[in-house]
Amino acid sequence: MENSRYITAAELARRIKIELKKAVVEQEEIMDQAIISLISGGHVLIEGVPGLAKTMLIKALARTLSLDFKRIQFTPDLMPADITGTKVFNMQNREFEMVKGPVFTNFLLADEINRTPPKTQAGLLESMAENTVSVDGEMLPLPNPYMVFATENPLEYEGTYPLPEALVDRFIMKLLIDYPSSKGEKEVLMRHNQGFLGSDLNSVGIEALYTAEDIIACRKEVQGIRVEEGLIEYIVNIIKETRNNPTIEIGSSPRGSIALLQCSKGCAAFMGRDYVIPEDIKRMALPTLRHRIILKPELELEGVKPDEVLQDILSKLKVPR
Structure with missing residues (x-):
């Protein structure tokens, strides 16, 4: 991890990109845009057919940051409370206690967000707009920084739901990820033939380089x-x-x-x-x-x-x- 010296946004971007390339082949522009979104302080939506390393890219980016990271796999039966959390009754002290959902994190991966109905998708709206979550009338702040990376399949895929326009508008960028070139796909196969597993980022040695303070400092630089x-x-x-x-x-x-x-x-x-x-x-x-x-x-x-x-x-x- 970097020490506490001031790091410029350009240096942070350069170092993060080196780490991402350990896991992701090609997709240079997508990596650049994801990093720009990170230092600009916005949320990101990435669209592409299954199998194009959308999730791996986001997990690799999260690995380079010493931030709390959580993932939600969106499914048709997911409910808003599964995202935000809810209050449950504690039988011992006879009081309701808040059980926080996965949205209470620095870096949230909303995987296949358009696999769940709009009512549940909207569970992310307040968190993305206000950096807060309201549960039973109580407004709770989210950590700083807080960033959502969501992946979605093209709408032509069976079992997908269009995102509400109000939610889509909260994403600072929408990135489109496409098939790799023949050369890139050969590189993917070579890596897997040599033992790389997309589910195990430890195998490529991605380092945790930066902290929340570094991200906040870079965002101030951008301002x-x-x-x-x-x-x-x-x-x-x-x-x-x-x-x-x-x-x-x-x-x-x-x-x-x-x-x-x-x-x-x-x-x-x-x-x-x-x-x-x-x-x-x-x-x-x-x-x-x-x-x-x-x-x-x-x-x-x-x-x-x-x-x-x-x-x-x-x-x-x-x-x-």
């Missing part, structure tokens, strides 16, 4: 990143176009513009700069906005993806220099 007024206007124009574009039924909310600003600052810190440049904004636009827009139904039927529409918007907007 101090400079953003020129012209770049603020650029973000406003991007969001405005999502609301005016004829192919989009519902555009991004103001929370989307805040997420794009925050992640652009996180991207700058990730790259070792104390100021945002237009390329940071363009790089963060897709992961921060793809889940905040709803395309016209006819476009979805034609197979048009949100990323394509966002790319088109970015290509037509004047970039400040």
Whole structure:
């Protein structure tokens, strides 16, 4: 583990990525975006078909942080109280006692979140929005830092439920993970042939490098990143176009513009700069906005993806220099 000296966000990102590569093959952009989300202080949704190492990536990231880590496997019979906890009656002292659920942690893996009905999915909403949990009228604070990483299967998969829009909007980024290249898949097979087990991260020697204090310090660094007024206007124009574009039924909310600003600052810190440049904004636009827009139904039927529409918007907007 690192000592108590101040660590920059760029150095933290570099060291974490070295550790992640011990377990995860390729997926460079996904790793970068996950780390940027971590130092930006937001929650992350990762979508991909089963078997693409979504869960392993998150577990490996958690291993590099000396934080309390819990995992919830979402299933159709999961109830909100299974997430938040509940009060039970203690027969000995004849009082109700709080039994805290797995949400009381620093780093929560919500695995296959769209395998459970919306009522249970909403059990995470307050924790992600307010960093608190309410049980029987009592509001309880969550640890700091608190971060949710959720994985989901594409909606076309049987037995999945769409996430409520209010919950989706709470994720600072939505990452799309795809199949590895032939070279990458060969590397996966070589590693497993040599004894690597995805269920046993100890076998690759991932180290716990950082503490809660390091994460909080890096988030303060991100807050101090400079953003020129012209770049603020650029973000406003991007969001405005999502609301005016004829192919989009519902555009991004103001929370989307805040997420794009925050992640652009996180991207700058990730790259070792104390100021945002237009390329940071363009790089963060897709992961921060793809889940905040709803395309016209006819476009979805034609197979048009949100990323394509966002790319088109970015290509037509004047970039400040």
